[in-house]
Amino acid sequence: MSKTGTTSGPRKPLLSLAPMEGLTGHTFRRIHAECFGALDRYYTPFLTPPRVGSSFGKRDCGEVDPANNQGLHVVPQLLTKNADEFVWSSELLAKMGYREVNLNVGCPSGTVVGKGRGAGFLRDLDALDTFLSEVCSRSPLPVSVKTRIGVANDEEYGAILDVYCRHPLAELIVHPRVRKDFYRGKPRWEPYGETLRRAPFPVAYNGDIFTCGDRDALLAAYPETRHVMLGRGLLYNPALARMLNGGPALMLAELKRFHDKLFDAYEAQMGGNAVFRMKEWWSYAQHAFDDPVSVHRAVRKVRTVADYQAAVAKIFG
Template structure:
């Protein structure tokens, strides 16, 4: 079984990954949130920082590129190779309107000629093995057989299938049936992604050996450990993890940025305290880090904690 931590822009940056690996572990590999080079392949300094080897020491990490031009992809892949990376991932799933309007991410699922051109260019010149993270379609998961016919023409190192169409964003029920069809017909090894929130969610996926966890592992950072037969999450370890994430963020970011990032994390952790509406409200209403710290301390001290969470996507 190979378990990976999904890329999540705005959440799973270098500090998050390092602390998760140190305090919980259990993931075989982390995927970095996408980087979107400009047409010449240049990266923003802030995105590069996230991928510098000194910020990711000892961490198995695969960078991800969001691009629709093979020149930009290849230039970035070369820079990543120089940083020491051994694989690069192509994003064919991002559903956001601004990304899709630029014909990138999930848009490529609706533009088979553009997808083919991109893959032709990438595989003609890539200095590194290339894996792909895809959705099952743009408007419908029924589009996948036609999309897979394209993927199967290339030596893709791994095909991670987020079992939704773009229209389903992060809410529709994953189409496990079409995923199983993909598993049976893909030339590349397939990894399953979508709504793996608790150990029992991994059942019913046939011969799948590779799983990618996103929101479930943000909510419950011990989920990888549990999947490997270890102990469920404990309140005190979440408390220590929250404190470590907070302090590392304070070293680098303004109080306002730290506060908004912590609130984003609580969007996931709140499911571990499903009966604590009032204590949670104090967290989301906090206007200063000081108010936040009081609210955080209150929920960890008095809140009733449910280790496997109640998040259903």
């Protein structure tokens, strides 16, 4: 297993799990919490708000069903630019017992951005400003935002932050990349620091926290950090949050136990398609091994459950 080191020091910001479509849904959240302990907060992968008067679609219903999220502090995330649908969704979520709703202003996908949603919202700051006025005044739940710092370049962020600072957000989670970066290149910490300095509401950091050292460096640069959101880091190393809280490093046996529970749960839900869901997970979890390339090779071409189980036995063997 690769080693990511331990950490020391008194201050521990709260830790949350990032929304990751296809990866950090309710099944993952529940089983991860069972195996490694619960994080302070979880964000659902983005939900598509239903038309006003309708219910969430089947998949999204499962995602927010309180029965599937018991004992966890979950914040549903919405992807939309339609204020009425956002407010309607917020009403539905409030009735289910949720305490906050999050807006996705970061999704870089071409189809989403093309429709002016996700990171595409950053192309029209007047529309974003109007949207936030509407939803902050009408939503029964406090509204937080997860944002990128621009579409094409970092200089856009000053004006973007001006817009956010005009609204009573519950929190602003900053993923300091621009849309054009997708997930490449290093996140820029300076725009996060600017947000800490200027924002009248709580601020969270997200991006490239893979080890205790990464978190410690962030805290050394910005000691006032109060919330760190973990994404790929926790998929690479499911024990990351525990380690950030001073606990032990990942052990092979617990990774196997986690894997087996995850696969069984996905298989019960989706039959043979669980193999493809798990292959997506392995594209991250392979990094928990000293030789990720051989793990990748073992699962790459697998299509059937029997072949998948043989590949997994080889990996853990």
